[in-house]
Amino acid sequence: MENIPEEFLDDGEFSDEYLWLMSENACKYVSYKRRSLENIAKSHNINPDNYKNKRILLEAIIEYWNDNFRANPEFHREYQRHFGGEIKL
Numbered sequence: 001m002e003n004i005p006e007e008f009l010d011d012g013e014f015s016d017e018y019l020w021l022m023s024e025n026a027c028k029y030v031s032y033k034r035r036s037l038e039n040i041a042k043s044h045n046i047n048p049d050n051y052k053n054k055r056i057l058l059e060a061i062i063e064y065w066n067d068n069f070r071a072n073p074e075f076h077r078e079y080q081r082h083f084g085g086e087i088k089l
Contacts, residue, residue, distance in 0.1 A: 016083070
């Protein structure tokens with residue numbers, strides 16, 4: 001896992017943040033508090049002030065993950081293998 005940025009790991013294991021965000025994005029209403037999404041965005045160097053509502057901020061964070069999966073196919077494969085599912089980009 002040497003090619004995987006630390007921000008996507010939680011105590012050396014893959015973070016399940018992406019799965020939770022994708023699940024939340026499938027819901028009609030975003031139940032995450034704005035502050036929680038802002039903290040997640042900041043941890044990925046995304047400026048939350050550029051996004052006017054929670055849905056758009058949520059989608060920006062997911063797109064950040066997707067961009068990293070596209071840029072690092074090994075990371076994408078390992079993440080899918082770890083969580084036992086297929087992630088379509």
